[in-house]
Amino acid sequence: MIVEEESVSLDIKQKIENIGHNVIDTTNTGKNAIKIAKKYKPDMILIGINLKGNMNGVETAKKIEYLDIPIIYLDNDETGKNIENAIMTYPFGFISKPYDSTELEHVINFGIKKCAEDLNKIKKVENDVKRKNKELLIEKICVAAMIGISSTLIITSFLYFNFTWMQWLLFIPSCVMIFLALANLLKQEKVTPYEVPPFVTMMVPAHNEEHTIEDCVRSLANVNYYYKGKKNFELIVINDGSEDRTGEVLSRLKEEFDNLKVITRVPPRSGKGKSYVLNDGLRIAKGEVIAVFDADARVDDDYLSIIMPYLNDENVKGVQSRVKIYNKDENFLTAMQNIEFGLFGNIVRAKDILGKAGFLGGNGQIVKKEAITALGGWDGFAITEDLNLSIRMMVKGFEIRYCGETCVYQEAVPTWKQLFRQRARWAIGNFEALFIDTPNILKSKLPLLRTFGIIEHISFYILNLFIFIGFIVLGIDVFSYYYQNHFIIEMNAPLIIGLISAIGFFPGVIISLNRDNFSIPSILTNVIGYWIYSFHLIPLFFITCYQMLTRKERTWAKTLHLGNDGKLKVKGEMTEFKIGDNIDATISYDSK
Template sequence: MKSATKENIKQIATTKNYTTNVYIGSNDDEFISTINKSLNNAKYKIIGFESDGKKLVKNIKKDIPNILLLDTKINNSSYSEITSSIEKINIPHIAIIDDITDNIIDEIIPGNPFGYLIKPIEIEELERMIDVSVKKHNINTLKTINAKDKIKEKNEELLIEKSNSIFLLVTCSALIIFGILARNVTWLQWLLLIPTLTMLFLAIISTKKQEKPIPYEKPPFVSLIIPAHNEEYTIAQTVTSISKIDYTLNGKPNFELIVVNDGSTDSTGEKLSELKKDIPILRIVTRKPPKSGKGKGFVLNDALNLSKGEIIGVFDADTQVKKDFLNIVIPYLNNPKVQGVQTRVKMYNKDENFLANMQHVEFESFGNTLIAKDNLGKSGFLGGNGQFVKKTSYY
């Protein structure tokens, strides 16, 4: 059986002139003839049609069309039997019906069609629905593939951490056993065993799933603060990445970005001024000597006094985030018992060299330690980069 790869889906989703392969399942010869004449062009290609439901399922498993036009009237199979089969091979479909009644709606809804059309079909309406259905299906499929990739990456990272812990545990245990047998156990051997057992214990505890957060009915306004001192090489990339976060209310950005230029002597200030021209949510605070250079705490306090958000987030000046970052993080604060949230910190250039990869593993281990402490009900702490707190927590 054929299958869609991540690259195939990306290509289909981003190529404007991609030919959509259409398969028709119907016992209505007039409907098939009309669609076959009207829809076969450069943009759409009818790759087959079938009136027998069982043969239809067999054929589309072989041909893998981009979309199936499935008539509720078809021979030797019910609509629900066909949709159950095609759901397993991830093929989207549009339901074609003769009339809209409660019985028909009850029949097609469990099949999860991307839409339905009533005969006689208007070709322009059919084309629009095909385009929307295929694009939505590809986006959903790509999200699923990306989620699986993330799970795989997480499992691989966890395996590395556990392997390292087990290796250290076995090594330390072997040294101690050898020392006992040789009647020569040193204090260092016992000392090495303690952190190894602790690391292994925390790695196991961190695998417990955390409770899912409850989204806010009205998402709170968020102030994101970046302290910056001589960050000319990374500040533009960081500000651009954060400004693209998709966190809105009534169609407008529901956050502000405050960058505090703390006495920079390089071109950080000039780069921020250029960025301000294209990023309206960017606010720049400039600290000059003798006020500057007093430390991160003073920088954050200045920004806090100017902030408008109910939630305060802090980033380092070399941060990269994804567009859905705030939509994932902020709901965790929708709990009266939660005053702060620390997000995971990873190395976005982990594949660049061995040192970066090892630092990535270090941050992963640190993140798992925080999760383990949370699962154990113990107190955690905020690391300063990627931390979020309620503004009321400051007062």
Template sequence: MDGIELTTQIMDRPKILTISSDEILLNDIKEYLEEANYEFRKTDSDVINIKNALEKSPDLILLDADEKNIDLVKFSKYIESYNIPHIVIVGMLFDEILDKVLESSPYNFLIKDIDKEELQRSIAVALKKHAQNTQNIIDAKNKVNEKKSELIIEKSSSIALLALCIFLILLAIFTRDATWLQWILLIPTVFMLINACASLKKQDELKKIEDGDELPFVSIFIPAHNEENTIKATVESVANIDYHYDGKPQYEIIVINDGSTDLTGEILSSIKNNIPHLKIITRRPPRSGKGKGFVLNDALTLSKGEIIGVFDADTHVKPNYLKTIIPYLHDDIDGVQSRVKMFNKNENYLARMQHLEFASFGNTLIAKDNLGKTSFLGGNGQFVKKESIIKCGRWDGFAVTEDLNLAVKILIDGGKINYCGECAVYQEAILDWKSLFKQRIRWAIGNFETLFIYFPDILKAKIPIAKKLGIIEHISFYSFNLLIFFGFIVSILNIITWFFLGNMIVIKMDAPIIVGLLSFISFFPGNIIAFSRDKPGIITLIKDIFKYYLYSYHLIPLFFMTMDSMITRKERTWAKTVHKGRKHLDSFEEIPESKQISSNNIEPIKSDEDKETYLINNINKLEEDLKKN
């Protein structure tokens, strides 16, 4: 038995190859390595001998830089294919070859005469670091392969869903019978009515934060890619939040400048010195532009808050925002989503509809909160405990909607998410249909991704059945849209033909009348409750309901556009929403004016033509800031 153990120990010893012709150096290294239980190997600088030595797979190379036959830079590139770390040993020519040593990217370099402990320590660190790097590469490749497999699942599932929906619709048209559709739509109908009823219940009362209370430290992340139109106003709004303890802000603002090619970076530099709790992370190609999840994970690594908040780059908040929302993260609550409002909600029809849409979404989250703390994260205005983010594997950088992905992972793991309707983040509404569809296709793709990939995990999760059904219902929203509004169209056609063509029915719907009636009216109760929370006049409420009902028919073309994108795409990509800036404010009474954090009177950018003027006018200030930073 002892002989077997000894053999195993010898085989497991790391093999260290020393390339040198210096016998004194070789003898010292051999002694030091064997004392540390490393296997000593050696070769001279002959190309063939080095190649033969490398074929025997050493774990690390000690390279004597004084070997005249070896070009350090070329050698480092040569051994890249072998995936072997190396340490350079430098002698008398240290100053002359230092640049080449550094260019060869060694794990470390040592000076002759070598200190035994320094050699042993350097080798141990290099081996451990290389092992970790290798594992990181393996993990990354496995992740990429996993995402490729998921992409295949998503494509096949999308094809199946699209084919099923088209088949059912054609079946109803050709057979002139859609009774089956009434029974299918009873599923989302029941959930919509349950949510409407549950949203009427008042949410739990929470202990308010008072002056002098100890506050948990919060890190607020603001991802920014080409946000020159909005980033200054957003940062200043967030910097005005009243969340202090003992006179010091108990929060930090981390803006992640993700490969911006406009003036985002310069603007951030110009205001940094006036906002001490502002940190700026700059991501450059090829690392930048890969996805919002990767951006947030970078910030998470550098953050010091126990609670993490995420704002979009067009966000405005009231000064009491954090004191209002943080109490919702009490006890065993993992995350909280605040209400979202449009600061330009009255600019046009689309802006108003998005404001109502988020009101409807918020009302649904109130219901889910009341039904078991199974609310969801919606991107802008989300706050999550850092330990909960880390526990569920952080944000998925490959996910198109990283917020929904994170929320589902938290809920599957048994976590709880609250909804806070007491405070809101104000953001910019999209003003044209093309941009709106681009954004909504991304959202819909994110929902389908989550549904197709996490459905088995939801079923297997050790959580109550009601919670499982709540998660599935939420992420299945876009799946039912086509059939829901097809059902509306059939019902409306039948009503029209029945009245004007003498009791004629285009497509039969023979389920009990209560089934059809519930399916038709289920759209309205939850939305009426949601829109009423802003206390509009009765005429305004009726108009909003009617307009929003018509607006919702955009979900029909959206379904087909989303399916086309999912079936034809070759990789998961993230397309950000373009923010044009705070040009029109409809809610001055809701958004407090800035406390005028000084930015040295730097003028805002009004158009692309102003960029050159901006740089000329502020170049001295920017240079000073860059030197300080």
């Protein structure tokens, strides 16, 4: 449809029809244009900015905005007063006088193509939302079944004073834990440095990170990774709608570091979750390799030089570095988290040794850009984007390695409330993967050992529930034998089965502490401390199940980072973001 004065409309109509398009109608007033648009819903409207009557082209466009018809303005406004208002209606283009056939063809074809792309994108998102809502229902059913079966087994066993079944159940995961602990003692495959090291894009999502972002940027921007005397990396920080001083700090740092770029995501598109933030950064990333860090990350200056050779293999698409806690001495909780991350690193190291089947973490993950692109980027609906990406990479046949020679330092949460909030999100991500991804994992052509390794990894929280319930049962029996000279609760599995089921938790922790050069007395005290700390996995399981059963949509809970201001008292310890309603972020790109 064309909306312009009659002589101009007829001329444009003839030119448009000559290039192969049909014009359903023409008019010269906004009032008539609205009626025609409602009746015929044309694929595109060409409308003059100045029209006859009491309604101009911009006002007309606003009236029919709800019809989602692409608008192209015919720039007949010689004063230019309404151009700014026209831009605010998000048109598909402008055509200036004289209305040349070539320009008309170019702008119209571009508008049609762009409209088709947008419609396809909207359709894809709608399909994704439907699929994810279906998955949400599946998760609720699976969680209800899981908590029902596990609670029934535990309660019934206490009523009948017999937990023999649990000894058999825990035998296999205990064997796996012992096997991984022993495999961890072997040496990893040697790496070969690149002849020409790849250019790296380091990305840091940031939301309200005023306490840590400066130390993070200074640490990452100063890494010693050069090629032919030039910095071989760039640093992109994506400021995701921060309401504190994060933007101010980044603006100041941008003047200091010429390789720092800042993307600012603004409402209403900001605050949708880490995956969307990373995908926005990916759009402008120049690197062949993408390195993802949290806003509290700190690294040694040789970090990239040490870790990059692990990617120098055609089949290896990702590598995870070790994670250490820089505030581990703050209290018992932070010290135990440091041990926990060390243990996770050793498990991933063992899986690397056994077949380069490691897992990526949220901080210090290094991935080839081609692999992320091949998988369609990070999944915006995933609660734990790192686990989701790891599984999709391995199902695709990609290999993931582990580098323990260098590490990324991060801040541990110092309170139990923060810990449960953070770990509930991690557990939800594991259960999502367990219930939704397991069919795809089983249908993939992965080797049996790798398939088992993935499923064992994402079953962590349910297995640990039974492991620590088992410790409680064992404690009750030890107590009853000491005071009454007999066991209250029966566990009648063969001795070797019961023994392995009972000790499977400890070898990995001992080896992890020994690798960090703890003294023998310190190893003993920390093993006991970590064992006690790990009992939080029992209430965490039920908290996670409750959240998954009661949630109506996926939310992403951001961990609060306090940095050197760790003693501050804060009201909001975490921010929750809705997941899944972000089609295309509004981005303000700012680089020096």
